Amino acid sequence: MKNLQATERCRRESAKGQAEKMEHTKYPHTKGSFTLPGEAGCEALTLELADQWGADVIRDSDGTRLSDEIVNAGYGIYSTICIIRDHNEWARAHMDRLQQTFLMSAPKTAKADTVIIGLLDGYFKEQFLVNGSEDSLEFWQVFDRTDNAEVPREQWTFDEAQGTVTVAGIRAYHDYTVNFLAYRIWEEINMYNHVTNHWDKEHLMPVDPRYPDTQEYLLSWLKNWCGENPDTTVVRFTSLFYNFVWIWGGDERHRNHFTDWGSYDFTVSPRALKEFEKEYGYGLTSEDFINQGRLHATHMAPGKKQLDYMKFTNRFVISFGKQLVDLVHSYGKKAYVFYDDSWVGLEPYFPTFTEFGFDGIIKCIFSGYEIRLCAGVDAPVHEVRLHPYLFPVGLGGAPTFSGNGDPKRDAEKYWIAARRAMLRAKIDRIGLGGYLHLLEDYPDFVEYISRTADEFRAIKALHEEGEPQLLRLHVGVLTAWGKTRSWTLSGHFHETWQNDLIHINEALSGWPVKVDYIDFEDIREQELSDYDVIINAGFAGSAWSGGEQWNDSRVLEKLRSYAEEGGCILGVCQPSMIKGYMTNFRLADVLGVDQDTGERCCHGRISYKKAEKFFGDDSVFSKKELDSIAGSLKGTEGIYLTDFNVQVLAEDVAYSPIGEEVHSPKLTYHPYGKGCGIYLSHFTYSVENSRFLLELLLKAAGKEEAKAQLGDNIYCEAAYFPCSGKAVAVNNSDRPQHLKITLGGAVKEVDLEPCGSCMIEI
Secondary structure, eight states: OHHHHHHHHTTSOOOTTSSOOOOOOOOOOOOOSEEEEOOTTOHHHHHHHHHHTTOSEEEOOTTOOOOHHHHTSSOEEEEEEOTTSSOHHHHHHTGGGBOEEEEEOOOEEOSSSEEEEETTTTBOTTTEEEOOSHHHHTTOEEEETTTTEEEOGGGEEEETTTTEEEEESOOTTOEEEEEEEEEEOSOHHHHHHHHHHTOOSOOOOOBOTTSHHHHHHHHHHHHHHHHHOTTOSEEEESOSSBOOEEEEBSSGGGOEEEEETTOOGGGOOHHHHHHHHHHHSSOOOHHHHHGGGTOOOTTBOOOHHHHHHHHHHHHHHHHHHHHHHHHHHHTTOEEEEESSSSBBTTOTTSTTGGGGOOSEEEEEOSSHHHHHHHHTSSOSOEEEEOSSOBSSBOTTSOBSSSTTOOHHHHHHHHHHHHHHHHTTSOOOEEEOOBOGGGGGGOHHHHHHHHHHHHHHHHHHHHHHHOOOOOOSOEEEEEOSSGGGGTTOSSSOHHHHTTSHHHHHHHHHHTSSSEEEEEOHHHHHHSOOTTOSEEEEEEOTTBTTTOGGGGGOHHHHHHHHHHHHTTOEEEEEESTTBOSSSSSSBTTHHHHSEEEOSSTTTTSOOOOOOOOSOSSOTTOSSOHHHHHHHHHHSOOOTTEEESOTTOEEEEEEEEEOTTSOEEEEEEEEEEEETTEEEEEESOOOOOHHHHHHHHHHHHHHTTOGGGGGGGOSOTTEEEEEETTTTEEEEEEOSSSOEEEEEEETTEEEEEEEOTTOEEEEEO
16 A cells, blocks of 8 residues: 555655655744643642743642742733632522523323322432422423323422422323423532542532622622732633533433533523513423423524524623623733633624633634634634643543553544644644642653643744645535534534534544535525535434525525536535435435435336546555545445436445345445535544545545645645745654655655654745
8 A cells, every 4th residue: 555655665764865854853842822730739840840841821720729839930820710600608598599401301101190200300419409489380391292292281280399290180101291490509510520530529509690689799709809819810711601511310320311512401590581582572481492302402403493592692691791801801810711611602603702802712622623613713812721631530431640541642642633723723822721730640641741832832833924825625514503613513522423524524624725614594695606615414404414404495506506517515424314305315416316214115226336446546545545445434324326427436235135235325426517416425534534535525626736735645744834934744643654745836755753743844
């Protein structure tokens, strides 16, 4: 294979006088743009690492504090506050001001004409407390889920002492549930830290700032806090008011009932619902949130009610959030916001975000797409928290700084993913969070972070001189959310890995191409000719595929015209899929394929011969590598051709019960007018698959001349910064690699150590 040959070349000395050969650059040790977590009791370690890692800022973390020795050591000081928690004394005196959520009781099958339902059965009872007030009961609903019908109010009663609802006059062997409001009596991040870090501290409760007396208390508290912390230079809000939704179960075998990083379920209260109805002229019910128990995961295409409520909540979060930011500014301090935890309502990709007046935004990251998610926000400073956090165990529950954990290995894995995206978009600062004392037994991690910090500062310096050069390829990613959910599927990679689009986002994050996230209104209203490729990827009915938006024939007209005039449409998984029409894929004519979900089992199908080549002879991939990539693509059942001109580039082959071969396309190319449609059954991110997809799109868009800038080794990438006359080449593999690349008209050859990088003078 060509890349194995490339690997062998890097082990041999190039002939003297030929193209330049470089080993991994040891970047000069510099200082700045690094935030270090400090810890009282570890003063010597804190200040030693601040020097070794080139930190200019020291921060506290949840559960730690900074001593006077650290505060007075001459560094900038970040102080972390979560404005809605750590107010238990006030909260206990105002329990009706705690934050709330709608919950649905576990379904219960009636065995007679009466059924008694325990509201919190199955839930983690340390997280919730039923709100049985009159204001709350107004929004409760009981449903016969077998008939999907609401049970009239006069047929059910609530027993507050028992925490049950009795439903009478009903039908036996039907399922019944109750939608009810519950107070959240343990703030979820505090709850997670207790479990993860084995805290034995008071459980913190979240207060709801929608109430005027809560606002008055929080403003007074923040004013006192600012006055008592004169050395703080940046107040780091974590984040503002409403946490992403995280509903826990009482049984450890089903601890996580529901998690969604973009859901608004934790923002509700009787006051909010009544204010919404007054403003919008219509009311919301509990079922608008519960949605038959499915809730409204971000993976579902949003409807009008959901979008209205998001905007309504955003306006409130801005109105009170701006008061807090202005107060911080009045004390001569800067205000940064953390783009995780209680970020719901902030909506950094709404055009209203700048109204807060934040001086910076901070994002914790595992992957490249999260780098782009942070970098794309309209904010003065973009900072990322690297992983692993300095915690005994990671978010997935595996040991990190404990047991058989290997934090250096983890840091290297996350840095390789983040670095390729940092080459394309500027990040201003990096840092870590957690407990510094855990590092004493991990000197290899300490040394790795030192090298990483210097490497980051070198990349940042190039961005500050000018933007990196892009290929002439403009990609539009079409979803029901559009720009609002740019670069995300609401969660980290390990939470959304099943979805094709998150893998495509990860590939895109490190490509030297322009990327826009667009919605269906953009399709209807915008000129599409600027896009070389439009991607639609996701399962049928999802926000990512588009759901009900595909009922609009205007969308089809625009996209067909776009392809006819030379555009390329890439469909992945179940693109443009919706039932009720002649084809299940509404863009079947452009893609040249459709999916049979059982209704066409008696219909014959077009036979085909698999194409012999993916690319021309100048492909960086060998045939063996292409076959390996094709084999790694997961098939989608029932895909069949709708046109004789479709080229099948990869297929699944199965066998029927009587031994007949059944061929199913999983990668196809279909000419359409001056443009084309490409169908990909699934996409999983890997270094190989990412490069393969980029080259496929370049070929489809007629931009193959740009491939020289990509280099001859799929395991390496490079970013060229014309203003500085320099480039950075990176090795995304754990083996030595050799790269030959053309940048700025110059041919360069470099040797890269495993996971390494180097600076190239052009």
